[in-house]
Amino acid sequence: MAIQTSIQLFTIKDQLETDLEGSLKEVAARGFAAVEPYDFVRRAQPLADALSAAGLVAPSGHAFLASTSFVNPDGSGTTLPVPSPAEVFAAAKVLGMGTVIDPYTEPARWESVEQIEETARLLNEAAEIGATVGVRVGYHNHAHELEAVFDGVTGLEVLAGLLDERVVLEVDLYWVARGGVDPVALLQRLGDRVIAVHAKDGTLDPALLSAYPPADQVPAGEGTVPLVEAIAAAPALELAIVEFDHFEGDLWDAVERSRVYLDEKVAG
Secondary structure, three states, rough: OOOOEEEEEHHHHHHHHHHHHHHHHHHHHOOEEEOOOOOOHHHHHHHHHHHHHOOOOOOEEEEEOOOEEEEEEOEEEEEEOOOOOOHHOOOOOOOEEEEEEOOOOHHHHHHOOOHHHHHHHHHHHHHHHHHOOOOOOEEEEHHHHOOOOEEEEEHHHHHHHHHOOEEEEEHHHHHHOOOOOHHHHHHHHHHHHHEEOOOEEOOOOHOOOOOOOOOOOOOOOOOOOOOOHHHHOOOOOOEEEOOOOOOOOOOOHHHHHHHHHHHHHHHO
């Protein structure tokens, strides 16, 4: 199966809030044909219209499925309720989205196997609902799922072993490396479960790793994360997704450089 290059729209979150249509047209101008929306339920139809106008598709998207309230990007919880799985999947259908990926569960939920079992149960229930409308469910990691280890097994792998076979994984390669785990070996162990990666790169400079948002992220291929080797280790991969949590320089240039690198090295 050919690997499609995409971009997680959280990368350009500020631009989207200012100019939705213009920002998506710029994404297309930078050579992308696919995007991965986030927080899409509240603006499903306007987003669908803007994607269509820009000639873009959204094969995957991020929405909370295993949390009752929004989780901030830094891992802190909120009391703001999230849409139900049924609402999420209805919005996904408006966008022509085939896979909805839970982007984050709080680090405090990865302190025991019992907590991971509860997360798996919620994702499995969401997958059951999604299957009735033709939407697949997935989970996206950060570092804490790899830093949590139970009898020598990372929390993410514990989760994978508890998931319904219909639930897939989107592995963020930067956060795996930042969590101290070899991304290549991890993807070899996870096998066909991984259908997408966030092909995110960074220097992993120890002096910068305590910051949030991360201060060490660089365009794909310019850091120390073994992106190409990790992608080659994922036999069922469908999507290689560009993302920056934060970038100090010219963001659009960094996005395009990342896309060019992935297209040359792994797409197709």
